[in-house]
Amino acid sequence: MLEDEFHPQPRDNATEVVSWATPMGVVYAMFGGGIALAIASIIAPTEPAGRFLLALAVIGLFVMGGLALRQRPRLAVIDNAGTKSIAVQRLRARHTFTREQIDRVRLVRYPRLGRRVPMLEIDIVDRPTDTEKLLIFGRWDLGTTPEDVLDVLTVHGLVPPEK
Numbered sequence: 409m410l411e412d413e414f415h416p417q418p419r420d421n422a423t424e425v426v427s428w429a430t431p432m433g434v435v436y437a438m439f440g441g442g443i444a445l446a447i448a449s450i451i452a453p454t455e456p457a458g459r460f461l462l463a464l465a466v467i468g469l470f471v472m473g474g475l476a477l478r479q480r481p482r483l484a485v486i487d488n489a490g491t492k493s494i495a496v497q498r499l500r501a502r503h504t505f506t507r508e509q510i511d512r513v514r515l516v517r518y519p520r521l522g523r524r525v526p527m528l529e530i531d532i533v534d535r536p537t538d539t540e541k542l543l544i545f546g547r548w549d550l551g552t553t554p555e556d557v558l559d560v561l562t563v564h565g566l567v568p569p570e571k
Contacts, residue, residue: 424495425564427481428550428557438473442466475499482549483557485564492564494530496543505532511540513567515558528554 442465449462484495486504493506512531517524525546532541550557561567 423487425485425487426560427484429481430476431551435473435476438469442469483545492566494566507566510566510568513561515554526554528557
């Protein structure tokens with residue numbers, strides 16, 4: 409695992425205060441849908457092109473379910489002996505960012521399917537190297553509304569004041 413000042417790993421004495429992830433019911437539904445489509449692709453009397461498309465859908469559901477299962481919890485608040493930080497689970501590793509590395513946390517509404525949906529944006533800055541990261545979380549990632557997550561982050565003191 410990569411460990412440096414910008415990607416510190418949580419200490420053994422760190423406790424997870426609260427976390428967010430894709431709901432397990434949705435993950436199970438993706439795997440169940442993949443199994444149902446796999447059975448349908450075997451028993452359905454269809455042409456080879458239709459079976460191929462069903463097989464692609466099966467692979468897609470299993471991959472999405474596996475990714476959602478692997479990235480649990482997606483976002484968490486960590487307490488290291490009184491010092492709060494956030495932890496973000498990526499595909500390869502879990503990254504922890506301290507309050508000093510969090511430059512901005514805000515709610516942005518993006519247009520999706522004819523309506524505007526909220527997304528939680530977290531700007532991370534490594535001060536010595538001025539390296540920046542933008543983390544974006546939606547309802548799918550968090551399992552709840554981004555507004556609720558922003559409120560919890562604010563209560564834990566992880567939202568810097570507006571500049």
